[in-house]
Amino acid sequence: MFEYAPAPESRDVVDIKPSYGLFIGGEFADGTGTSLKTVNPASEEVLAEVAVASADDVDRAVRAAREAFGTWSAMPGSERAKYLFRIARIIQERSRELAVLETLDNGKPIRESRDVDLPLVAAHFFYYAGWADKLRHAGYGADPRPLGVAGQVIPWNFPLLMLAWKIAPALAAGNTVVLKPAETTPLTALLFAEICRQADLPPGVVNIVTGAGETGAALVNHPDVNKVAFTGSTEVGRLIARSVAGTGKKVTLELGGKAANIVFDDAALDQAVEGIVNGIFFNQGHVCCAGSRLLVQESIAEELLDALKRRLGTLRLGDPLDKNTDIGAINSAAQLAKIRELSDLGEAEGAERWSPVCPLPDKGFWFPPTIFTGVAQSHRIAREEVFGPVLSVLTFRTPAEAVEKANNTPFGLSAGVWTEKGSRILWMADRLRAGVVWANTFNKFDPTSPFGGYKESGYGREGGRHGLEAYLDV
Amino acid sequence: MSKAERPGGREPVRLAVRKTYKLYIGGAFPRSESGRSYAVTSSKGEFLANASKASRKDARDAVSAARKAFGGWSGATPYNRGQILYRVAEMLESRRAQFVAELTDAGTKKAGDVVDAAVDRLVWYAGWADKIAAVAGSTNPVAGPYFNVSSPEPTGVVAVVAPDEPLLGLVSVIAPVIVTGNTCVVIAGERAPLPAITLAEVLATSDLPGGVVNILTGSVKEIAPWLAAHMDVNAIDLTGVTDPDLAVACEEGAAENLKRVLRPAATAATDWSADPGTKRLTAFLETKTVWHPTGV
Structure with a gap:
């Protein structure tokens, strides 16, 4: 860095x-x-x-x-x-x-x-x-x-x-x-x-x-x-x-939301990594439509996670007023407590927790960008909205399984799809029960574009x- | 009741074979699992039939049938759904005499006109199947290099409390729900439920997949709160709920999983013959917005 x-x-x-x-x-x-x-x-x-x-x-x-x-x-x-x-x-x-x-x-x-x-x-x-x-x-x-x-x-x-x-x-x-x-x-x-x-x-x-x-x-x-x-x-x-x-x-x-961000094996990997980072770490993950569940096709899971971890190592956390800062402060002590509680639960339920080396300032409310792997659909970090910089990673093998897992939530605000195949994007977009589907992009907003769940x-x-x-x- | 059944004639008359009115769930006609029924009488107080009195378990069975049918029905092409609704209109027309008789028993005035209006209403909604997306959708000129499109999609399983308007009202609340790809569980009007079950026979012979429409007869007060609170129901139409306390209870139950609720203002009685507009269509539609970058 x-x-x-x-x-x-x-x-x-x-x-x-x-x-x-x-x-x-x-x-x-x-x-x-x-x-x-x-x-x-x-x-x-x-x-x-x-x-x-x-x-x-x-x-x-x-x-x-x-x-x-x-x-x-x-x-x-x-x-x-x-x-x-x-x-x-x-x-x-x-x-x-x-x-x-x-x-x-x-x-x-x-x-x-x-x-x-x-x-x-x-x-x-x-x-x-x-x-x-x-x-x-x-x-x-x-x-x-x-x-x-x-x-x-x-x-x-x-x-x-x-x-x-x-x-x-x-x-x-x-x-x-x-x-x-x-x-x-x-x-x-x-x-x-x-x-x-x-x-x-x-x-x-x-x-x-x-x-x-x-x-x-x-x-x-x-x-x-x-x-x-x-x-x-x-x-x-x-x-x-x-x-x-x-x-x-x-x-x-x-x-609330618990959006699936779905990455297929033919996706442009570097772009997908940027999209995942933007999806869950934008605004410290305090985003109702955050891509908080990463669904990655099994065949590229390892490669993608390596690239994602490398990228997280370059994120700058600190003074929000600094123009180079990527990750700012958690909005309140109460929210920080909630993020900590759910993250601790993630570990207790058996998921594996990872964060880059990331010194936190002494004062204020901070939480490092965090990834959970080995997450099951039943885990609370896969079901509940954390509303913080915490990503749960799950894998899938077929498009049908990706749809099934993505829709397996009472929420339905947003979803992401990463693949180079146009017909697959449209097939997925049709089946995802969510109000906004970002394909090969994430967390984009515009006043002309209807948003809701x-x-x-x-x-x-x-x-x-x-x-x-x-x-x-x- | 046909004249032939009435005693007192000189010639020995043939005894009519009466129809058993059952429920309509998942394309089949089961009795209520509760084994209960209730006597339905004509507007003059004559006994017409024992209708099934559905229980909350029947309501749950109907919801699971509706959920099972949702994938296929919402995934059918709008053209196909439009054709099937048109087929329902054809089947209804072919049973015109039967509905006129049943509506007359139920006290409906000018029953022939009402059946005609119900057929026409179905034809009208059938035509919406492949047009509503053009009216309710949009392409959005976002300020960036993205293709951005919004389209309507069905909400899911809709519970419908039908008004006490045994055919025209019933058709007018079912058609807009299903033509866009939703499936539904309908509680027929309690007073005159028989035409609803006859309509179920029409639906069952119209290529409409089983489970798309499920019809329950019985007590609205007993069943509606269960449907309102059911976690696998996505929306509820309270048109037929006349008791304000029951309506509030249903709205409260619906809050549990954030159901979409259609509760027409209780200002005046609905004129079912009026142009319905698109409100009943859009009430049970979601808007999905899809983004994709443009570029080479």
């Missing part, structure tokens, strides 16, 4: 306030509840204190959104579009600031927040801005109507990107929103609130309430919320589905024309 001099991105571009209130009706206001501290997971340094919205605060936010709904939904789509274009532009203008803040609060490498998250965030607003005045051409009837107030709860793995996936289509369709960012990553959402003000977005169209599970539950269960959109764990998704039963609220859920990975799609349906009364 080459020695690189440290190349940290400057954090001077961001100005973090000591404390943040809630963004309701276009104003920042103190919450009536308690507060929480958000930390930099790479250093455990407290970044800011953030309000925990109480049920009353959530109610105020929903009322502000309801009040704004009339004007916003009645506004010509072309005008709504211009607000969204404005927001997209401001995101581009302030993208470095947002990227650094995202990395500080989340722990992901600046290379990813700068080169993946932020460009996609801006693109998402640009994309849905263009739909706002074209809804009648979207295939949902001559005059599709918005739903009303959308309650949106998002996770900590792609804080600003998930915000964009939720807010852009909701606003384009004419809804107003109350969004709750994750308790460990609230800062970019609060900066986004400031961007809404810079864009002169009418007050109440976007409201941001920070807090943890209770705040989220208050939002989801608020009687005046018409639409619930959630991205997060399947466990919480189930709770939400149960709690909205009988309310008539429209729900979309983007939940089968089975217990949830329902509804985000992105593309399909993503509008979630926010229209159709």
Whole structure:
């Protein structure tokens, strides 16, 4: 491995306030509840204190959104579009600031927040801005109507990107929103609130309430919320589905996954190795569609694993703000504990654990890239979502066996296929019960491309024309 | 009940051979494993037949039959599925008189028109088999060197609680589910289940593979919660659930494995003769997006 001099991105571009209130009706206001501290997971340094919205605060936010709904939904789509274009532009203008803040609060490498998250965030607003005045051409009837107030709860793995996936289509369709960012990553959402003000977005169209599970539950269960959109764990998704039963609220859920990344013996090996690394180690494996189960054809298993291990030896783990860093910090102590627990279980259940030599920083939450071989389908590391940089390796002999093993999971979010044979890709893609199939690539996202799961990975799609349906009364 | 059966005529009349109404599971017509039945009467209160009263075990058997049929049916070409649905329409048309009689017994007004509408509904959905992908799918112009396409795929096994509209309503909830490649377990309307079993005879003679449609008769309240909570059912259509508490219980049960739930708003009674649109088709479709790099 080459020695690189440290190349940290400057954090001077961001100005973090000591404390943040809630963004309701276009104003920042103190919450009536308690507060929480958000930390930099790479250093455990407290970044800011953030309000925990109480049920009353959530109610105020929903009322502000309801009040704004009339004007916003009645506004010509072309005008709504211009607000969204404005927001997209401001995101581009302030993208470095947002990227650094995202990395500080989340722990992901600046290379990813700068080169993946932020460009996609801006693109998402640009994309849905263009739909706002074209809804009648979207295939949902001559005059599709918005739903009303959308309650949106998002996770900590792609804080600003998930915000964009939720807010852009909701606003384009004419809804107003109350969004709750994750308790460990609230800062970019609060900066986004400031961007809404810079864009002169009418007050109440976007409201941001920070807090943890209770705040989220208050939002989801608020009687005046018409639409619930959630991205997060399947466990919480189930709770939400149960709690909205009988309310008539429209729900979309983007939940967990345990994607199979399937490598055939004719695959371009080096490309497949890059794809496997990108599949499971991108964003520290904090990706719902991560390729966490490697299914490799038996005849090339040894060769592939050797190459994969060599490649893992060159990954750089450390300061997320360093532009050369590949693997950043685990987002929270709780998540680190969960990854450790499942990894220890993997060993206890008989799988063989391997990590490259990888010194971990003294402070912060870190976990080395890890591979388990000799994994059986019944092992918990092959069945449960680890949501960390942990890859389970299984083998197969025939395409039919690969399909069988890939589909042997209650999840169905994504899958990967690596082979040089076109007909086999299409045959596999047909049979994989997953919402996204990446062939000879992995973890690619685009605002024009529908994303979402089968089975217990949830329902509804985000992105593309399909993503509008979630926010229209159709 | 035909006139010939009624006593009191001068001539000795031939006693009709009545039909036993059983369940329809996996292409066969078994009785309920529970051995139970319930008396079905006409709208005037006359006894018509003893229908099978399905148990939760029958429901489970039906789900496993539906799961077994899913691979073949979802893998059939849309053209083939369309042809089979059209064949169902042909078979239904050929039994028009029988359905008119059964619907009349069940109290349906203008039964002839209703049968005609049911046949036409099947023909309409048959045509969707090879067209829905063009309407619900897309190629996506992603910002990079990738081919990117989204296509609809069937959700899997769908539990259907049919409305109390013994033929047109029944056909209108089954056809959109199966034409796209799903398989289903249907609970027939409790009050007038006999046309559903006669429809099963139509399905059984229409080249529809066994298990694609399974029909249970009996108590909705008893069976629906089991189907709603069944972990190998992917979606549920609650159209025929009229008790709001039961509907909520079913929705809660469905949450366990994140079933797709279709629960039409209980605002007004559904007009089954109206243009159904594509909503019932898309409610039980997943969107699969496939990416591949372009390049030489």
